Amino acid sequence: MCLLLAFPAAAEFNLSGSQCPHIQVLHRQDAGQVHEQYRGALESPQPAQVRDLVRAVNLLGPLSCLAVRRVAFINLAAEPEVIGWSMADSAQDLVYLNSASQALWDNLRLDGSPTARALAAQNFVHEASHVAVRLLQSRQRAEPADGEWSDVRVKGPRQRPDPSLWGDAAARQADSSIEALGLDRGVIRAWVDLHESWRSKGLAAAYYDDAWDHEATAEQDHAANGFASAYGGQAPIEDIAELAGWAATRPLFTAGARTAYKGAACEALRAQAGSIPDELAAIHAKLRFLLRLGVIDQAAFENCTGRAAREP
Numbered sequence: 001m002c003l004l005l006a007f008p009a010a011a012e013f014n015l016s017g018s019q020c021p022h023i024q025v026l027h028r029q030d031a032g033q034v035h036e037q038y039r040g041a042l043e044s045p046q047p048a049q050v051r052d053l054v055r056a057v058n059l060l061g062p063l064s065c066l067a068v069r070r071v072a073f074i075n076l077a078a079e080p081e082v083i084g085w086s087m088a089d090s091a092q093d094l095v096y097l098n099s100a101s102q103a104l105w106d107n108l109r110l111d112g113s114p115t116a117r118a119l120a121a122q123n124f125v126h127e128a129s130h131v132a133v134r135l136l137q138s139r140q141r142a143e144p145a146d147g148e149w150s151d152v153r154v155k156g157p158r159q160r161p162d163p164s165l166w167g168d169a170a171a172r173q174a175d176s177s178i179e180a181l182g183l184d185r186g187v188i189r190a191w192v193d194l195h196e197s198w199r200s201k202g203l204a205a206a207y208y209d210d211a212w213d214h215e216a217t218a219e220q221d222h223a224a225n226g227f228a229s230a231y232g233g234q235a236p237i238e239d240i241a242e243l244a245g246w247a248a249t250r251p252l253f254t255a256g257a258r259t260a261y262k263g264a265a266c267e268a269l270r271a272q273a274g275s276i277p278d279e280l281a282a283i284h285a286k287l288r289f290l291l292r293l294g295v296i297d298q299a300a301f302e303n304c305t306g307r308a309a310r311e312p
């Protein structure tokens with residue numbers, strides 16, 4: 001009797017039915033595991049939140065799947081524009097989701113918009129990509145340089161991720177990605193080298209700095225600049241996360257959703273009837289890199305590139 005009663009609750013609150021069953025969704029009593037500033041705001045998950053989380057988790061590439069070990073729902077009511085985040089200075093395998101986000105849960109409560117839920121999934125894959133980069137940084141030979149950390153706006157010395165946070169399977173996957181792509185100098189260094197190789201041909205722009213005006217660049221121009229989105233153009237680490245997020249979640253966006261909500265890069269690639277034009281070659285190369293890394297899977301690659309995946 002007790003077992004029968006207990007089973008549905010347990011099934012609602014873990015991710016055993018997903019492709020990443022190891023991911024632990026924290027409950028209120030797990031407050032000791034989250035950053036101290038969020039301990040009072042940690043909430044146990046609701047069934048609808050877990051259902052959406054499973055949907056997002058199932059879109060992760062194999063490396064990102066193994067990298068994320070924990071998810072916490074935080075009631076961050078003071079910052080309703082924040083959907084999710086992760087932190088490079090503590091619990092580096094943990095993705096935080098804002099249960100008070102207007103972009104997400106208000107719509108859910110109203111039985112609402114598929115676009116809001118798709119955006120939340122995009123944000124989750126984005127944050128999971130940051131976690132995957134940290135897993136790689138914990139195993140790569142080179143110490144990450146300034147500006148290569150996943151929250152670039154925090155200045156000062158950083159702590160390299162502790163590889164023992166992750167299990168053997170994650171370590172094996174990370175090591176095989178590092179070896180396959182020759183990432184001895186680090187994953188971000190390799191990404192910047194790739195970007196610069198296109199920039200030197202005049203087929204990508206410099207990363208936008210803090211003075212850059214988001215409004216001044218049309219959404220569709222970011223792809224031609226070599227970036228997944230305006231946000232991705234800010235820094236390599238965000239470029240990786242944005243491109244992975246938009247590629248993976250493309251099928252969740254309905255045809256009527258605004259282009260800006262679906263990511264400039266995938267929209268631009270999918271609009272091409274024939275081969276990839278020069279101005280989108282950088283984005284295409286970056287998608288191939290993410291696929292080989294395991295940050296996205298084959299389905300995400302094909303969703304973003306369209307047209308028979310356009311292998312050269």
Ligand SMILES: [Zn+2]
Binds near residue numbers: 126127130237241
């Ligand atoms: Zn980010």
